[in-house]
Amino acid sequence: MTASHPRHRRALVIPAGMAMATALAFLPNTAATAAPAADRPAAATADATSLSYVVNVRGGHGVPAHVKKAIGEAGGTIVTSYDKIGVIVVHASNPDFAKTVRAVRGVQSAGATRTAPLPSAATTDMGTPRVLSASEVADAEAEAAEGQDPLQGLQWDLPAIKADQAHEKSLGSSKVTVAVIDTGVDDTHPDIAPNFDRAASVNCVSGKPDTSDGAWRPSASESPHGTHVAGEIAAAKNGVGMTGVAPGVKVSGIKVSNPDGFFYTEAVVCGFMWAAEHGVDVTNNSYYTDPWYFNCTNDPDQKALVEAVTRASGYAERKGAVNVAAAGNENYDLAADEITDPVSPNDSTPSDRVIDPSECLDIPTQLPGVVTVAATGAKGLKSSFSNHGRGVIDIAAPGGDSTAYQKPEPPATSGLILGTMPGGTWGYMAGTSMASPHVAGVAALIKSTHPYASPALVKALLYAQADATACTDPYDIDGDGKVDAVCEGPKNRNSFYGWGMADALDAVTR
Numbered sequence: 001m002t003a004s005h006p007r008h009r010r011a012l013v014i015p016a017g018m019a020m021a022t023a024l025a026f027l028p029n030t031a032a033t034a035a036p037a038a039d040r041p042a043a044a045t046a047d048a049t050s051l052s053y054v055v056n057v058r059g060g061h062g063v064p065a066h067v068k069k070a071i072g073e074a075g076g077t078i079v080t081s082y083d084k085i086g087v088i089v090v091h092a093s094n095p096d097f098a099k100t101v102r103a104v105r106g107v108q109s110a111g112a113t114r115t116a117p118l119p120s121a122a123t124t125d126m127g128t129p130r131v132l133s134a135s136e137v138a139d140a141e142a143e144a145a146e147g148q149d150p151l152q153g154l155q156w157d158l159p160a161i162k163a164d165q166a167h168e169k170s171l172g173s174s175k176v177t178v179a180v181i182d183t184g185v186d187d188t189h190p191d192i193a194p195n196f197d198r199a200a201s202v203n204c205v206s207g208k209p210d211t212s213d214g215a216w217r218p219s220a221s222e223s224p225h226g227t228h229v230a231g232e233i234a235a236a237k238n239g240v241g242m243t244g245v246a247p248g249v250k251v252s253g254i255k256v257s258n259p260d261g262f263f264y265t266e267a268v269v270c271g272f273m274w275a276a277e278h279g280v281d282v283t284n285n286s287y288y289t290d291p292w293y294f295n296c297t298n299d300p301d302q303k304a305l306v307e308a309v310t311r312a313s314g315y316a317e318r319k320g321a322v323n324v325a326a327a328g329n330e331n332y333d334l335a336a337d338e339i340t341d342p343v344s345p346n347d348s349t350p351s352d353r354v355i356d357p358s359e360c361l362d363i364p365t366q367l368p369g370v371v372t373v374a375a376t377g378a379k380g381l382k383s384s385f386s387n388h389g390r391g392v393i394d395i396a397a398p399g400g401d402s403t404a405y406q407k408p409e410p411p412a413t414s415g416l417i418l419g420t421m422p423g424g425t426w427g428y429m430a431g432t433s434m435a436s437p438h439v440a441g442v443a444a445l446i447k448s449t450h451p452y453a454s455p456a457l458v459k460a461l462l463y464a465q466a467d468a469t470a471c472t473d474p475y476d477i478d479g480d481g482k483v484d485a486v487c488e489g490p491k492n493r494n495s496f497y498g499w500g501m502a503d504a505l506d507a508v509t510r
Contacts, residue, residue, distance in 0.1 A: 185253025231420025245441025375399025
């Protein structure tokens with residue numbers, strides 16, 4: 001069974017939300033929604049016929065003078081360059097720019113990061129969350145156990161990874177920072193503000209860091225996705241709202257999605273590089289890099305995008321960051337011989353294409369060194385929508401599922417995941433987007449327990465401490481008598497759950 005997924009990122013529709021009595025009534029509800037184009041000002045700086053490109057040269061030596069000259073002669077303007085990894089961000093209106101520059105000595109690859117001119121076309125909203133009334137919030141607060149934050153009883157996902165038990169031992173260290181590379185984070189939220197790391201936050205949408213105050217926040221018309229993710233990771237245990245997996249660590253916002261909800265390569269590269277240079281210990285990546293769901297290395301443009309993000313994520317790991325990413329929401333077997341990708345390129349005119357997922361990669365999810373996370377529901381089974389694949393999935397964590405498929409135990413009422421929302425509100429989302437931050441939070445707890453651990457050691461501990469979970473066989477999540485996905489492999493390393501369910505208690509005690 002494949003979940004409906006027209007083009008939004010790693011979160012599914014939010015069917016419900018919750019808020020204080022004074023909260024805003026409505027908020028966007030997916031990881032890639034946008035206000036109608038008429039409601040947004042047009043971009044003032046982009047040529048309507050320009051595209052953005054990455055040009056990859058040898059790292060560590062700056063942009064060679066002859067390459068810089070060739071870029072100009074081909075009609076390109078350098079936006080910025082990341083000399084340590086040899087990635088140059090360029091804008092150009094010449095349709096033959098990439099082809100021309102690829103022939104230049106010293107250029108290893110070059111490609112357009114989008115198929116629509118700057119700025120990209122708008123998408124439509126998918127709906128709005130339901131806001132809980134004051135009485136519903138009061139009911140949730142009345143159910144809270146002693147020592148819990150008011151809404152913690154609705155968070156079935158915390159006991160699922162033993163985070164509630166872990167918090168009795170440790171909340172995590174304030175010296176550890178998790179960067180949310182996403183749609184932006186509302187750091188004014190009362191559950192996020194106590195743990196927010198402003199110095200490690202930035203707006204990377206253009207491919208060049210914007211450090212102006214608050215540039216990392218989403219606008220009112222942009223998705224709440226990044227804010228939701230940030231709360232899952234590090235919502236403070238402060239007597240307000242909910243509790244994060246690692247409520248004592250710091251969280252930062254690295255905004256990489258543009259107002260239309262697209263995560264383009266130049267922004268993603270900027271995000272990883274910023275994290276690398278600002279002491280980030282863990283990055284959470286609940287998105288795929290637009291416009292291609294899968295980037296095929298036999299295509300010169302897509303090859304350049306893979307190369308650029310690979311260099312940036314690898315650099316972040318070498319500088320000390322563990323990179324965690326969502327596996328995706330299409331119930332794809334990422335280890336299959338072929339997959340039909342119907343959504344690429346998603347910024348112009350997508351068409352069905354059959355790809356080999358071993359050669360056409362979902363980035364950063366399938367890149368070397370990245371922790372790939374599958375989602376589970378309230379009954380501990382693979383979420384109906386979660387991608388899977390033997391040798392691809394590293395670990396599993398709660399990402400929610402339809403309450404009809406996996407209903408939680410009371411007092412929780414929804415099978416989705418509770419998180420923070422912009423404007424001081426709380427709401428539900430589901431997706432591997434929500435699973436990945438649980439693992440990022442556990443990785444932050446491991447780093448808190450072992451402050452000198454390298455990324456390789458943190459990952460080794462993450463996998464060794466995971467609770468091995470046997471295959472679900474047969475997997476008929478909707479109960480219609482038909483197998484919805486096939487799980488392969490042993491209990492301690494299979495295609496649904498990888499090494500198993502993330503374990504927050506072991507993270508603080510072992």
